[in-house]
Amino acid sequence: MHGRLPHALLFHGRPGIGKLHLAQVLAQSLLCEHKSKQSLACGACPACIWFAAGNHPDFRLVQPEALAPAQDEAEPAEGAEETRKKASKQIKIDQIRALSDFLNLGAHRNGYRVVLIYPAESMNPGSANALLKSLEEPSAGVVFLLVSHQPSRLLATVRSRCHALALTLPPRELSLRWLQQQGSKATPATLAFAGDAPLEAAALPDEEADTRRRLFDLLSQANTSALGLADFCQRLQPGLVVDWMLKWTYDLIALASKSRARYNIDQEKKLDLLAQRMPLLQLLRFYSALSSLRAISEHPLNARLFFDDLFISYKEIG
């Protein structure tokens, strides 16, 4: 039905465009026992029902602990939040080793066995090497689906064992229509802010948009001080603010170069006025400084100092 399927597929592309969803759809359709002519899963057979419930015996999802949903959400155990914070962001070698029985014993349902690894770049070198062995000597009927936002961070030997599929952004109109069908209130401006990635746009919280707009108002007022900006951001996640500032500065650079805003399309007038008095070279320097800040923004030693420094540098432009 699927013709000769490669035993390992690598879906790659930027976050928020639906790679994981596509890999899940493919996994379900491989496992479905009552496929349609187009090889789509029926959604009703026992295999589909198990898959939807997350317990199909011939399917394994391998992801970092930090991404796995909490065990008992209704009644979080004492210290559950702490445990969650410490949860690993890597796919550990034990998780790959734990697949060996699954890979070496036959399928429960006489069909495919599917392993989905997400995001594949979170495998540490040990895990990647352990996986490599399975990729080099594939067991019959096993299909690996690797999903990656940053395929360049994968071991080259792992990459070369996979059939790679690059996924690109859907056209804006199509994404907007899809968002509406999902009941999302996302506007063209929301979608643009999400870099045209529809899943990312759908996931942007409404209240965040208000805060962001208020910050952008402050950024465009000449009389707001750096410390005033830092005050405003006090309660916000440094990583989030860096992300907003990267997009804001990207747009300033675009407008200073006589191009159009890419992310903040609803703020173009404000950005254009600002860009007229901000030297391009300094904007580029600030952008590059922001990019390096991003690396430490998840755990700055002192959030207040972090914001002070960031906005003092911003105010020094122009």
Ligand SMILES: [Zn+2]
């Ligand atoms: Zn089915």
